[in-house]
Amino acid sequence: MGALIGLDWGTSSLRAFLFGADGAVQEQRHKPWGVMRLPLLPGEPAGGSAAAFERAFEDSCGDWLAAWPGVPVIACGMVGSAQGWREAPYAALPAGAQALSRQLTHVATVRGTTVHIVPGMIRRGPLPEVMRGEETQVIGVLEACALPSDDDVLIGLPGTHSKWVRVRERCLQDFDTFMTGEVFALLCAHSILGRTQQAGTAADDAAFRRGVSLALSADGQLGVLANIFSSRTLGLTGELAATAQADYLSGVLIGHELAALRRCRLDAGRSPTLVLVGTEDLCRRYAIALDAAGLEPPLLAQGVTECGLWRLACDAGLPGLSTPATANH
Amino acid sequence: MGALIGLDWGTSSLRAFLFGADGAVQEQRHKPWGVMRLPLLPGEPAGGSAAAFERAFEDSCGDWLAAWPGVPVIACGMVGSAQGWREAPYAALPAGAQALSRQLTHVATVRGTTVHIVPGMIRRGPLPEVMRGEETQVIGVLEACALPSDDDVLIGLPGTHSKWVRVRERCLQDFDTFMTGEVFALLCAHSILGRTQQAGTAADDAAFRRGVSLALSADGQLGVLANIFSSRTLGLTGELAATAQADYLSGVLIGHELAALRRCRLDAGRSPTLVLVGTEDLCRRYAIALDAAGLEPPLLAQGVTECGLWRLACDAGLPGLSTPATANH
Numbered sequence: 001m002g003a004l005i006g007l008d009w010g011t012s013s014l015r016a017f018l019f020g021a022d023g024a025v026q027e028q029r030h031k032p033w034g035v036m037r038l039p040l041l042p043g044e045p046a047g048g049s050a051a052a053f054e055r056a057f058e059d060s061c062g063d064w065l066a067a068w069p070g071v072p073v074i075a076c077g078m079v080g081s082a083q084g085w086r087e088a089p090y091a092a093l094p095a096g097a098q099a100l101s102r103q104l105t106h107v108a109t110v111r112g113t114t115v116h117i118v119p120g121m122i123r124r125g126p127l128p129e130v131m132r133g134e135e136t137q138v139i140g141v142l143e144a145c146a147l148p149s150d151d152d153v154l155i156g157l158p159g160t161h162s163k164w165v166r167v168r169e170r171c172l173q174d175f176d177t178f179m180t181g182e183v184f185a186l187l188c189a190h191s192i193l194g195r196t197q198q199a200g201t202a203a204d205d206a207a208f209r210r211g212v213s214l215a216l217s218a219d220g221q222l223g224v225l226a227n228i229f230s231s232r233t234l235g236l237t238g239e240l241a242a243t244a245q246a247d248y249l250s251g252v253l254i255g256h257e258l259a260a261l262r263r264c265r266l267d268a269g270r271s272p273t274l275v276l277v278g279t280e281d282l283c284r285r286y287a288i289a290l291d292a293a294g295l296e297p298p299l300l301a302q303g304v305t306e307c308g309l310w311r312l313a314c315d316a317g318l319p320g321l322s323t324p325a326t327a328n329h
Numbered sequence: 330m331g332a333l334i335g336l337d338w339g340t341s342s343l344r345a346f347l348f349g350a351d352g353a354v355q356e357q358r359h360k361p362w363g364v365m366r367l368p369l370l371p372g373e374p375a376g377g378s379a380a381a382f383e384r385a386f387e388d389s390c391g392d393w394l395a396a397w398p399g400v401p402v403i404a405c406g407m408v409g410s411a412q413g414w415r416e417a418p419y420a421a422l423p424a425g426a427q428a429l430s431r432q433l434t435h436v437a438t439v440r441g442t443t444v445h446i447v448p449g450m451i452r453r454g455p456l457p458e459v460m461r462g463e464e465t466q467v468i469g470v471l472e473a474c475a476l477p478s479d480d481d482v483l484i485g486l487p488g489t490h491s492k493w494v495r496v497r498e499r500c501l502q503d504f505d506t507f508m509t510g511e512v513f514a515l516l517c518a519h520s521i522l523g524r525t526q527q528a529g530t531a532a533d534d535a536a537f538r539r540g541v542s543l544a545l546s547a548d549g550q551l552g553v554l555a556n557i558f559s560s561r562t563l564g565l566t567g568e569l570a571a572t573a574q575a576d577y578l579s580g581v582l583i584g585h586e587l588a589a590l591r592r593c594r595l596d597a598g599r600s601p602t603l604v605l606v607g608t609e610d611l612c613r614r615y616a617i618a619l620d621a622a623g624l625e626p627p628l629l630a631q632g633v634t635e636c637g638l639w640r641l642a643c644d645a646g647l648p649g650l651s652t653p654a655t656a657n658h
Contacts, residue, residue, distance in 0.1 A: 122566070124566060126543075126548070127543070127548050127551075127556075127562075128559065128562035128563060128566045128568070129558075129562060130562055130565055161521075161558065176551060176555055177555060177562075178552075178554040178555045178558075179520070179554050179555075179557055179558050180554050182520055182521065183512075183516075183520075183554060186515045186516070186519050186520060187512075189519075190515050190518075190519055191508070191511055191512075191515060192490075192511065214455075214456070219455070219456050221592055221593050222456075222505060222589050223507075223552070223553065223585055223586070223589035224552065224553045224554060224585075225509050225512060225553060225582065225585060225586055225589070226505055226506060226507045226508075226586075226589060227456075228508055229458075229490065229506045229507075229508050230456050230457065233456075233457035233458060233459055233506075234457060236459055237451070237457045239457070253554065256552055256553075256554060257552070257554055257555075259552070260550065260551050260552035260554070260555060263550055264550050264551050
């Protein structure tokens with residue numbers, strides 16, 4: 001029996017989950033129809049009309065909706081942005097699952113289904129921060145990892161834009177964004193550093209560690225803008241093979257991210273519980289870098305978006321779901 | 330009378346100078362024939378054959394060579410790189426004009442002219458540094474600015490790759506490279522930050538200063554990779570106009586460059602003489618940022634490459650030039 005449809009609808013793709021009454025995922029689908037990549041009809045304007053969102057939703061989940069009439073639907077991610085299906089106002093910090101579940105934005109489809117969109121989160125002030133989708137992953141981490149509720153937790157979500165979220169008493173307290181992944185991709189694809197890089201046959205962890213070490217060393221004080229140039233000069237002086245330069249550069253950038261985190265967000269002598277959420281390769285890299293930075297080994301969490309969607313749907317009391325959910329993730 | 334031909338031959342362009350016997354530039358030419366952009370004959374391989382360099386040189390200076398037979402020729406820049414006309418081995422630090430002038434590399438042309446190529450400079454070690462062309466600009470600064478010889482001098486050459494060169498006793502002691510200009514261009518052209526930028530009608534110095542201030546503030550401790558994201562989030566929250574975002578981002582990056590320089594290369598309480606060499610707009614930006622960082626106003630130097638080429642040619646004792654030159658630049 002289908003009890004909930006959950007949508008993880010980001011910029012570049014859409015994942016749809018069908019949950020059973022026990023909160024377990026019974027079926028899932030992955031479509032390339034991100035908010036910026038919706039299939040369009042001839043003459044339809046690009047950039048996501050409501051009709052295009054509705055069509056992508058029907059094409060992904062229409063059979064579920066037909067088989068389980070009245071099944072509730074919850075969605076997170078860029079689908080709630082100004083470029084999304086309906087703009088979902090940001091929730092303010094601090095917030096946990098209950099606060100988020102009280103701030104869902106509704107879209108009614110032609111079929112009569114209501115799609116509930118999870119709010120993103122914002123930190124206002126001189127250095128504003130925003131997220132859309134990661135708040136649901138964090139709620140999922142708290143659900144999936146059974147962390148002691150009084151622990152300070154620091155959750156890293158490495159990716160194109162890495163987020164680091166500080167959690168206390170099961171509430172998101174604050175977070176920071178590092179454009180590490182995007183800068184790495186740009187430097188490899190378009191900068192002078194990419195020109196001397198050659199693809200290796202496997203990840204070069206020694207080169208990666210070397211880059212991390214530079215960032216954490218006294219020479220790291222010269223900053224990212226200077227340190228990245230060494231990926232070229234070490235090549236020119238014969239000290240870094242062309243096949244090692246991309247991994248070295250990745251290490252320099254991730255090392256600087258962790259150095260900044262350690263400098264600004266960690267109290268000396270008091271380490272929070274660290275959790276990583278991301279692809280296997282990225283989590284492996286970040287775990288190596290965390291170790292080099294003298295931090296505790298991180299827990300690795302998987303499948304957290306679906307856990308978070310279930311948790312938020314239950315807390316919101318969507319039709320047919322118990323509140324609070326007792327399903328154990 | 331032509332006493333010397335000087336070539337400033339970089340990656341993207343070639344500048345040629347004809348000097349009189351007094352060291353004054355009598356004529357100059359600017360060609361788009363950089364080391365990576367040489368005009369090729371049909372079937373000629375890309376990437377700079379000796380024939381292509383020779384042809385570009387003849388096309389630029391052939392009439393000078395014919396008018397002044399035997400006129401000596403000196404060149405600096407990427408023309409001496411592995412991708413250049415002839416690889417000129419790097420000179421080691423520290424070095425001044427006399428040391429550099431003793432390490433010229435020679436290329437003989439078909440016409441029988443000898444082109445003398447100025448060595449680039451290298452710092453070896455775990456964080457190597459290289460330059461080609463800037464060493465000649467620095468020699469030119471020392472020639473053109475008449476700085477007290479016992480001053481510590483810090484010379485900034487902002488650009489795609491900003492160089493900061495420390496000079497003592499008229500010798501280049503050490504230097505650092507920041508990829509500030511290239512990273513700025515990449516972020517504007519290819520990153521998510523560029524997507525919300527709009528061109529303004531004029532440079533927005535207030536936005537630039539705001540970016541510099543962030544980099545120099547406590548929030549700057551979070552580093553470049555985090556701080557640049559604020560160019561987007563300040564836009565999202567309505568606090569930074571689309572037309573101000575590029576100048577703000579420029580400020581964040583240049584601010585981080587100067588923060589690193591201040592942290593690592595300046596002794597507290599003892600300010601070196603600061604000199605800037607670069608385009609008018611860049612020097613203006615850096616002067617604003619230096620002021621925000623509490624540093625002394627910089628001297629601005631112009632026409633330094635030609636001054637440096639003349640000085641090095643004289644110190645090398647090229648035919649017909651007096652050693653040491655007494656011309657006053």
